[in-house]
Amino acid sequence: MGWAPDAPTVPSPGSVPPPRPILDVAGLTLRFGGLTSLDDVSLRHHRGSVLAVIGPNGAGKTSLFNCLTGAYRPRRGSAHFWPTHVRGVTPWAPAAAPARRPRAGPAGRRTDAATDAAGEAMDGQAARGEAEDGEIEDGGIVEDEAAGRGAGPAVARRPVELFGRSPHAVARLGVARTFQNIRLFGDLTALDNVRVGVEVRARVGAGRALLPLPRVRREAAAVTSTAWELLDFVGLADRAGQPAAGLPYGAQRRLEIARALGTRPSLLLLDEPAAGATAAERRDLVDLIGQIRARGISVLLIEHDMRLVSAVADTVVVLAFGKVIATGTPAEVRADPAVIGAYLGTG
Numbered sequence: 001m002g003w004a005p006d007a008p009t010v011p012s013p014g015s016v017p018p019p020r021p022i023l024d025v026a027g028l029t030l031r032f033g034g035l036t037s038l039d040d041v042s043l044r045h046h047r048g049s050v051l052a053v054i055g056p057n058g059a060g061k062t063s064l065f066n067c068l069t070g071a072y073r074p075r076r077g078s079a080h081f082w083p084t085h086v087r088g089v090t091p092w093a094p095a096a097a098p099a100r101r102p103r104a105g106p107a108g109r110r111t112d113a114a115t116d117a118a119g120e121a122m123d124g125q126a127a128r129g130e131a132e133d134g135e136i137e138d139g140g141i142v143e144d145e146a147a148g149r150g151a152g153p154a155v156a157r158r159p160v161e162l163f164g165r166s167p168h169a170v171a172r173l174g175v176a177r178t179f180q181n182i183r184l185f186g187d188l189t190a191l192d193n194v195r196v197g198v199e200v201r202a203r204v205g206a207g208r209a210l211l212p213l214p215r216v217r218r219e220a221a222a223v224t225s226t227a228w229e230l231l232d233f234v235g236l237a238d239r240a241g242q243p244a245a246g247l248p249y250g251a252q253r254r255l256e257i258a259r260a261l262g263t264r265p266s267l268l269l270l271d272e273p274a275a276g277a278t279a280a281e282r283r284d285l286v287d288l289i290g291q292i293r294a295r296g297i298s299v300l301l302i303e304h305d306m307r308l309v310s311a312v313a314d315t316v317v318v319l320a321f322g323k324v325i326a327t328g329t330p331a332e333v334r335a336d337p338a339v340i341g342a343y344l345g346t347g
């Protein structure tokens with residue numbers, strides 16, 4: 001399987017390009033009845049970096065993830081996302097047949113209905129296949145640095161709005177997540193769990209895979225091959241045939257990450273990946289997050305373990321009672337009196 005890291009081009013001294021955003025959240029407000037879970041939250045995440053969101057219990061961290069991934073519809077705010085795609089060398093891309101040109105909606109923008117085709121594929125119906133590459137090619141918004149050269153990251157020049165889209169549509173755009181409470185298909189093998197993730201972005205769904213067409217068989221084989229590669233990446237290749245429910249807790253968390261990576265995200269959201277992990281598993285996790293980042297995938301991380309956060313995060317956003325109370329490097333936020341107060345209950 002051919003893939004290569006989305007290697008950042010090494011700038012010459014003195015010409016360091018400014019960091020580019022992959023996600024820009026502005027004015028996010030989420031309410032449940034009288035409870036304000038997120039209150040005018042704004043943050044910017046730079047492409048290729050690791051951003052950690054920390055905060056005391058109930059601060060709104062998971063609510064933020066739920067808004068970004070389409071599970072919650074916020075009352076106000078925007079989440080601009082710059083989809084990224086490395087044509088032909090995207091990590092863990094199944095070797096599917098060339099994509100047809102996507103159909104554009106009336107405003108030149110793909111619709112959720114189109115991107116939801118992936119969800120249908122997951123449900124065993126025939127994938128229509130036109131959503132390959134998602135928004136990237138929509139309306140010719142691929143940046144010049146990548147367009148037509150066949151290499152290097154293709155980044156949408158204009159961002160797309162994440163809020164208001166379905167979870168499947170968000171996944172198709174290249175945003176994947178894991179959950180605080182692990183959500184694997186317990187009866188399925190580790191390999192099949194990852195296959196489910198890969199099928200979100202491949203055009204072979206369970207129903208389509210039954211068709212006796214050579215091309216469909218090739219696509220299904222590519223999905224399986226990619227799933228093996230991902231299992232190997234997270235150190236679970238030797239557990240491929242085991243039901244997910246029987247795996248140790250730390251292995252289940254790694255399997256969730258592999259499944260999320262199977263959707264070919266350019267932005268990976270990890271919700272407390274170290275929860276319940278042993279010290280050794282935490283060290284492995286630091287290493288794994290570093291390897292994910294080395295493949296050009298931006299990581300947004302919710303984590304309570306400040307040692308882990310300090311080891312992997314470039315920037316930390318601190319939430320308390322639904323508000324951003326600090327943003328900075330791990331060292332900066334650790335020393336911030338407002339952050340210390342929030343954790344001690346005096347903020």
Ligand SMILES: Nc1ncnc2c1ncn2[C@@H]1O[C@H](COP(=O)(O)OP(=O)(O)OP(=O)(O)O)[C@@H](O)[C@H]1O
Nearest residue numbers: 032035037055056057058059060061062063064180
């Ligand atoms: N579906 C929901 N219905 C009602 N209230 C909710 C819902 N989801 C979240 N909340 C509330 O929003 C607030 C923020 O919750 P959230 O789970 O986002 O916090 P958190 O920072 O992730 O907490 P923890 O660290 O404990 O996981 C809490 O008061 C929570 O009870």
